[in-house]
Amino acid sequence: TVISLNLSHNDISDRGVSYLAQALQHNTSLSILNLQHNKVGDAGVEYLAKNLTLNTSLTILNLSDNTIGAAGIRHLADALHRNIMITTLDLHNNKIGDDGAMYLTNGLQHNRTVTMLDLGENGISDAGVEHLANALQQNTTILTLNLKSNKIGDLGAVHLANALQQNSTLVTLYLQENKIETIGAVYLAIVLQQNKTLTTLNVNSNPMDYTWRKQISDVSIRNLPLTTLNLRYLKIANREAEYLANVLKHNKTIITLHLERNNIDAKCVQHLAGAFSKNTTLTMLNCQENRIDDEGAQHLTNALLENTTIVILNLQNNSIGDTGAQYFANTLLHNKTLATLNLSFNRISDEGAHHLADALQQNKTLVSLDLQSNKIGKTGAIFLANALQKNTTLTTLNLQNNRIDSTGAQYLANALEHNRTLTTLDLIENNIGIAGAIYLTNVLQQNTTIAIRDIECIANGHDKESDITNALEHAATLTSLNLKDSYIGDEGVQCLAEALKMNTALTTLNLDSNGITSAGAGYIANALMHNTTLQTLDLRNNLIGFGGAIYLLNALQQNTTLTSLDVRAYDTKPRNQRNRFDGLWHGSTLTSLDAYANAITLHELEGIIKTLQHRTTLPMLNLNWTKMSSREFERSYNASKRNTILISLVACADAIKLQSKNDIINAVQHRTALQMLDLLWSEMSSREFEYLLDALKYNKTITTLKLANDEFSDKNIRYLCDILQQNTALTTLHLGGKGVSNKLLEHLCEILQYNTTLTTLAIRSESIDENGAQYLSNLLEHNITLIALKLEHTHIGHQGVIHLSNTLLKNTTLTTLELCSINNIDAEAIQYLMNILQQNTTLTMLSLQSNKIDVVSVQYIANALIQNKVRLIMYSITPYSFAASIKTLTELDLQYNRIGNTGVQHLANALKHNATLITLNLNGNDINFVGGIYLADALQWNKTITTLTVISWFPREQDFINTALQNRTAQLTLSLDSFYMSDERITGLANALQHNTRITSLSLRSGSITDEKVQYLADALQHNRTINSLDLSHNEISDTGAQYLAERLQHNHTLVQLNLEHNKISDAGKQFFDPSTKSDRLTVLF
Known part of the structure; x- marks a missing residue:
């Protein structure tokens, strides 16, 4: 049954739409109709509107970019008044204007189904927004409203603000690229402190001043679950800092504050310092890349004398000099909570290092000090070395890119003979020389806890x-x-x-x-x-x-x-x-041999051959575009005979020059795992082509063969056909190039009529015309295993489509037919194909992409849709058709599609009733918080899903987890791989995990998780009693983070596997997980 029809980017006018509209009147299965970027116009919308009132299946309608004006919207609004099915309406980039907005308002006031409305780029001004705002006060279904790139000013913002005071359903509002200034921003700021449902408000690229930035703070503080406030890149200056300070004094939830890359100077810090001294929840403060000088450092350190919660302070890349370092040194003598201090990229010299070193001799809490890229030389290093002999808490000291010489390195090395707490010392990009390297490497014989990161030296001198x-x-x-x-x-x-x-x-x-x-x-x-x-x-x-x-x-x-x-x-x-x-x-x-683009000679190849003979684990041999002689290719190929797991051979251009027929045949025949042979870009002679085919004659493992040539000879064609008669393993055959002619197809189709293994045949050749289509048609009448036929860039034209259409009356196995970029396909051919489809019962996917379908052709397509059950894909494949058919699947992989929130809504509805699906992968589908709501709701009802992968995720993981698992009794494996875990996300996730009892496996691979972020997870795991597997590989965790994890996991008795591979953990960091001191139940991978 046709569920989705994509006719975007064609030339369909109002006449074509009239035929589609008539089809919709009778169609009861079509759910999605995409008419984006056509020529529908007002008249076309009128045709659609008349029939939408009778249609009971269409839920998503895309009419964006169709020159629709107010007159057309008037008809559509009347239909919305009576239609009870449309949930998503996209009118982006039309010419609706204020009058159209007024008409649309009348329809929406009574509509109870539309949840997403896109009116971006429609010339709507304040007057039109006033009408929409009135509708929002009464509407109870719209979740997302897009008003991007219109002409909305302050007055329009005021109208929307008033509506938001009454509306309790709108979740997302887009207002970017309008004309909203100060007054509008103030009104929005005020109302957002009262509105409890709006989670996303985008006002980027509006001419606002600091009042909008003030509003950000208000909204953040109003959201009680929020623990991280991100105010990066907002040009915060004195007035904004004063406001922020006032609200921070009373806030009880924010624990992480980001103020990077603003205009914060000493006066700003003075305001903020007053708040920090009274705030009792903030633990991490990032003021990186601002204008904080020594005076600002003084205000900040005074606050730290009173503050008892800030643990991490980042002041990287400011203007703090030796005086500022002295203020911090005084604070370190009294502060009992600060554990991490980053003063890198400032102006601290030996004098400042002296002050800090004196403080380190007495400080008992600081564990990490970053002084990278300052002006610390030999003298400063000596002061720090003296401090290290007495300090017993510092574990990480970063002195990278300073002015430390071999003497400074010598003093540091001497200090390390006595210090047993420092685990990481970074001296990259100094001038320690070979002598300094020797001092440091010698101390490593005595000190087994320290890891000196990349001892780097420039070797100079005679010795x-x-x-x-x-x-x-x-x-x-x-x-x-x-x-x-x-x-x-x-x-x-x-x-x-x-x-x-x-x-x-x-x-x-x-x-x-x-x-x-x-x-x-x-x-x-x-x-x-x-x-x-x-x-x-x-x-x-x-x-x-x-x-x-x-x-x-x-x-x-x-x-x-x-x-x-x-x-x-x-x-x-x-x-x-x-x-x-x-x-x-x-x-x-x-395990990969890549000789790409190298003119390898026989002499050079000797070493490669010997290596291949002794390497038995090479899975991939790539000889793309290599300039090898015939003998060289034979020898390299034969040398890899001993390899037992080569699964892919890609050989292109001049890489294949075969002269020893028996050698190459034996090489391929002895492969026990080779599955794919790709020769699409190889230029082979007739003899070389035959040698390769001989090697495939009795091959039992290659299932995919890709061949292309512009000059297949008659002998080549016969040879290929003979091989296919004897080969019993091949399931997929791709043929491309001008050499793929009608004559080749004739012989090929005769052979394949009785073939029982090939399931997919793909042809890409401009040499194929209507005669070639006739041969393919004859093949499909007799073959009983072919399920997919793909033709691209051919010239089969009108008559070729007729031939293939006739086949569909008799064929009972073909499920996929792609006729893309067919030259001269006309309306009559489309009519014939559509008439046949009304009688075909097996085809499930038809692609007519890039065929310039006109209005007459659309009429025939529309008529066929009334009765035909084919899923018609005109431009792109959408995933919505899966929702209705998830009845026996146990694993559903929809990664890297364009599902979006609306598609997730369909899937979520299906999941509520599904009782078999176990694994669901939604990676890379532009799903945000709205889609998360749908999924979370579905997971409360679904009892079988145990593995959920949702990489490109939405901003509130904590809300999702808490909602999704509220009523679940089944366990769940959750994967958030390759998704940037911001401070807000990691803290929200950690908070949810403390109370969650359903997630048993959690993967956070490649999430840019640092030592600071992993601390939140470690604290959560300390009390979690259900997670038995945690993957933190490919992140930025160093020894400090490893130590924190190890300490917290001493109290955890359920985690059995922890993956820390591909992080920044040295041998010293690994020792924190020593089985002799930790539970032997936990397996840690490094």
Whole structure:
């Protein structure tokens, strides 16, 4: 049954709409009609309106961009007065104006079904908004109203504000790109303190001043569940800061305040400081990138003397100097709560470091101090080193990008001999040199708790080679050494290689841009044959050449620990020999061989062949656009015979030049896992083509074959047909290029008539005309397994469509037919096809995309819809048809569609009655809070869903979780992967998890979760008794966050698996989860 019809972006005028309207009068199944960007006009709307009063199925109507004026809206409004089905009405980008808004108001006052109304870009001014506002006071169904890009000014905003005082259903209101100024903003601000239902108000790009920013604060504070207030990028200055300070004094819910990138100076801080001294809930304050100087620091530190709740303070990138640092030092002597202080990118020199160091000797609460990118030199480092000998609480000290030399590093190293609490020290981008690196690496032998992030040094002086050697020989715990841009050359590499033979700790070595030639690569290769710990080696931008790459490849035959080797070279000047192995090892586990765009010679290929012979885990071989000789391709391909899991071979352009028929046949025949062979862009000779087909003759694993050529010979065609007769595994065949001719199709269709394995046939060729369509038609009359036929960019024309249409009378298996970009398809052919469809009972998807369908053709389509059951897709596939048919499915994956809130509404209604669906994936579907409401409501009724994936999510996770699980008895797995977890989201989620008893598995992969954010989750998990699996991989958690998690999880006895892979956790951080000190029930992945 046709549920969705998309006719957007055609040339349908009022005449065509009249035919559709007649069809709607009798149709009882169509739910969605999309006529966007046509030429409907006022007359066309009149036709639709007359029949909408009789239609009982249409719920979504899109008439955007159709030059509809007030006259057309008058007819539509009359229909809305009587229609009881339309829920979504899109009139965006028309010419409704104020008169049209008035007419629409009359219809909406009595309508009880429309929930979404889009009137954006319609020339509506204050007068028209007054009518709409009057309707809103009485309407009880509209949830979303879009008035974007109209002519609404202050008076219109006042009308809407008055309506919002009475309206209790509107959730979302879009007013961006209008003309609302101060008065309108003030009225909206006042009413929003009283309105309890509006959750989204967008007024971007209006000429407002600070009063709107004041309104943001009001709304945020009125929403009691809100714990995070985000006021970034709002140009907050003195007056706004004064207002914000007044409301913060009395607020009892906000715990996180973001004020980044505003105009906050000392006067602003003075206002805010008064609030901070009295506020009892705020724990995190971010004032990054403002204009706070020493005077502002004084006001802020005075407040911290009284405040007892702020734990995290970020003042990165301000103008705080040594005097300001002194104020903070005095505060640290008395404040008992501040744990994290970020003063990076300020103007603090040795004097300021001295003040802070004195405070650290007595402070017992600060655990993290960030002084990156200041002006701290040797003297400042000495002061800090002295403080570290006495301090027993600081765990993280960031001194990156300062002016610390080897002497400063020496003092820090000495301090670390006694300090056992500091776990992370960052000295990247200083001037510690090789000597400083030695001091620090030596201390690592005694101090096993500290992780010094990437000991990085520029090697200078006559003794740099011996210094490097000493550094490695005496650093028993050094795991990472960064020598980028040190220009150590082959001599330095020789010393380094000797040390690597004995070293058993180093796992990461960066030698980027060091002038290393093939000789130096040989030294490294020799070391790799003996070293058993190095995992990552960076040799980018050197001069290792072909010979050096071969040395390295030979070494890999013996080395079993190196997982990442980068030998890319970007210098393409003739005097420098380009590294021909550019991109060979982009993967992190050396499981992908990519020789893209390299003129690989036989000599160069020796190393690749040897590597392939010893690598048995290579899943992908990519030879795209390589310039290989015939013999080279044979040897590389045959060398990979021992590989047992190669599943994809992509070989394009000149990569395939086969001369040894038996070799290539044996190579493919010995593959036990190869499933896809893609040769769409290969230029093969007739003989080469036959060699490859021979290899496929008895292949039992390849299910997808993609071939394209502009010159298939008659012999090639016969060869392909013979192979297909014997192959029993192929299910999908793609053929493209001008070489795919009518003659090829004739032979192919004869063979496939009796084929029982192929299910999908796709043809893309301008050489196919009506005769080719006739051959395909004959095929479909006899074949009993083909379910999908896809034709694109062909010239089958009128007669070709007739041939295929006739087939649909006899064929009983085809469910998908795509006729896209067909040349010269006319209205008569469309009429014939539609007449046939009225008798066909199997086709479920028909695509006529990009065919310039005119008004006459639309008439025939409309007539067919009255009786036909096909789901007709004209422009894009929509997911709504799933909602009515979810009866036996257990898993439904709708990710990366355009479902949106309205589509979710349909799905949600189905879920309320569904009793079989277990897994639902809605990732990437533009779902916001409105869609979340629908889903949450459905999950209260649904008892079977156990896994829900909702990545592109809405802004109130806490509300969703609390609502969705209010009445559920079944458990739930929730995935929020790849979605930015802001402070508001993470705190809301954490609050919900403290009370939730239904979620058993939670995934937050790739959510930009930092140490500060993970603390909220850790606090929630401390009391949670249902979650047994938590995925926090691919985030930004360091040792500090790991420590916090470990401490909180000591009290949790239900979590059994925690994934912390791909974070910033060092070996020291991993020790917090040592099984000897923690529960052996928990498995932690790093």
